[in-house]
Amino acid sequence: MLEQVNLVKELADKHGRRRDSLIPILQGLMEEKNYLTDEAMVLVAKELDISAADVYGTASFYTFMDTDVRGKYVIRICKTISCSMKGKIEVLHTIEETLKIKVGETTSDKKFSLLETNCIGWCHKAPAMLINDTPYTELTPQKVTEILQEYMKM
Amino acid sequence: MKSSALKRVDLIFESVNVREILDKTLKRKPEEIIQDVLDSGLRGRGGAGFPTGMKWKYTAAEKNAVKYIVCNADEGEPGTFKDRQILDEVPRKVFGGMAIASKAIGAKIGYVYLRGEYKFLVPKLQEEMEIFHAMMKEMKHDFRLELRLGSGAYICGEESALFESIEGKRGEPRNKPPYPTTSGLFGKPTSINNVETLVYTVMICKYGADYFHKLGTTDSRGSKVFSVSGDTPKAGIYELELGMTVERFVEEFGDGDTKAVQVGGASGFCVPRKKFRDTIIGFEGVPTGGSMKLFNSSRSMYNVLHNYLDFFTEESCGQCTPCRVGCQQLLLGVEAVKRGERNSRYLDELVKLAGTMKIASKCGLGQSVGNAFKSIVENFKEEIIY
The missing domain is CATH 3.40.50.11540 (NADH-ubiquinone oxidoreductase 51kDa subunit)
Structure with missing residues (x-):
């Protein structure tokens, strides 16, 4: 808890305590942990002297600011048509089988979360996915298995 | 040529x-x-x-x-x-x-x-x-x-x-x-x-x-960077002079079996093969921010439409009713027609709804859902129904 208090203060010192500092602060929190806890949002509200409802209202608007528990590595596989046309479904099944989770779920060790997302801008190298901020493109079941194995070692 | x-x-x-x-x-x-x-x-x-x-x-x-x-x-x-x-x-x-x-x-x-x-x-x-x-x-x-x-x-x-x-x-x-x-x-x-x-x-x-x-046409001066994807052997980024027809574009980028090109992404227009020749890519015809997706005859245009409607339903900010409810109803509507729970005339009702969204939505998102919806439904009606 104390750790979080300090982190919020640190982020506020860096980005300021104005309303337009809110999103950079929340994004800073997301970098530490892949989701926003209720406690963290209340702390941010106090730090910026705005209502916690405002903080939650803003955070919950943005798809990438998760308020549900997420794993250390969040996989977002593109669900737009161009990726579907290039074999996204087989790649998705491979991820599900490898991690033993379905879309929307998190592994029990809290290491991986699997989500779908809209176009991430790699249609010419479809299918594509993000793991946290890193894009992976031209995926095949074999390629995605190798990528996941690397992350499992980390 | x-x-x-x-x-x-x-x-x-x-x-x-x-x-x-x-x-x-x-x-x-x-x-x-x-x-x-x-x-x-x-x-x-x-x-x-x-x-x-x-x-x-x-x-x-x-x-x-x-x-x-x-x-x-x-x-x-x-x-x-x-x-x-x-x-x-x-x-x-x-x-x-x-x-x-x-x-x-x-x-x-x-x-x-x-x-x-x-x-x-x-x-x-x-x-x-x-x-x-x-x-x-x-x-x-x-x-x-x-x-x-x-x-x-x-x-x-x-x-x-x-x-x-x-x-x-x-x-x-x-x-x-x-x-x-x-x-x-x-x-x-x-x-x-x-x-x-x-x-x-x-x-x-x-x-x-x-x-x-000097480049381009009266309505569309200069050149433009296009993002080409879908059924094409040459997916990628190309800067081209504006003013070409979809036909010319397909000659260059198609796989020989192109049945439709979605110009301008989910909020853009679907151009079917029969209209390739007469449609100019630009502000005098179909404008695009760059997105050019080619579909060949193996693709179901129902899946394309469904994908776009699912996208809009998720991305509508929910602030204004025409867009929030409109997107949901268009999606539920085409699903119902596909399952045979509604007859094909229901598509006409949905096209009217898309028209209402164009007039009544607050921003460009809700206003442009009808572009893809109308152009896909009207040109590929049988694929939506059967």
Whole structure:
């Protein structure tokens, strides 16, 4: 808890305590942990002297600011048509089988979360996915298995 | 008649000395710069196509000590990926365009709003920004850039939603008027331009308005960067002169079996094979922010439509009823027709609903859902029903 208090203060010192500092602060929190806890949002509200409802209202608007528990590595596989046309479904099944989770779920060790997302801008190298901020493109079941194995070692 | 009418252009990615262009341009009067951009005929490359020179002119005319230039790098339209490539390859030209705009309109601060999906570009852009700031200092031009990130909301590509997001709020579009040129970011006069548009202003300042004006057609001057994907052996990014027909485009990029091209992404138009010949890609025909998706005859246009409607249902900000409920009902509607629970005449009702959304929705998102919906349903009715 104390750790979080300090982190919020640190982020506020860096980005300021104005309303337009809110999103950079929340994004800073997301970098530490892949989701926003209720406690963290209340702390941010106090730090910026705005209502916690405002903080939650803003955070919950943005798809990438998760308020549900997420794993250390969040996989977002593109669900737009161009990726579907290039074999996204087989790649998705491979991820599900490898991690033993379905879309929307998190592994029990809290290491991986699997989500779908809209176009991430790699249609010419479809299918594509993000793991946290890193894009992976031209995926095949074999390629995605190798990528996941690397992350499992980390 | 091979694809001779398809002319490759190399303006956006051409390696140029930005410093030299700025040295020359920042010494000019704002009115002269604006006149050049007006004379070039450049229209916004994000999709909406508002004349860039007019935008700058209106912002410049505002009497306000604080004004902003914003670079819209929230490239979210399905099938568009050219801005990512531009920012990755020629960020200096993008920032250079912002410096030129700052001179033209009288702004001292510029914001770059980058979509969260492109966060991997941040280290590179920050590094480039430092170089840029040093250059501005040397040139004694009072202008600074700020980088802001989106967080996975398509709607934030809409200009007023983007302002709300920079201001630290939910990205819900505002009512217009007032337009950004009078009341934009933090309520100040703001010119918001797409990544590609800003780079073109640099090239117009380098080569002159005439050079750009000579390319393209009366309604669509110059060239444009296209993001080509789908059923094509040549997926990728191409800068082409505007004014080609879809037929020419398909000759170049198709796989020999193209049945439809979706021009302009989910919010754009679907052009079926029978209309290839007569449809011009540009503001006089089907406009595009760059997204060009080809579908061959193995594809179900129902799946394409369903994918787009699912996209809109998720990305509608939910603020206004026509868009929020309209998107849901269009999606549920085509599903019901497909399952046979509704007869085919129900599609006509849905087309009417899409028409209502066009008139009644608050922003471009809800207003453009009907583009793809109508053009797919009307051209591929049997695929939707059976």
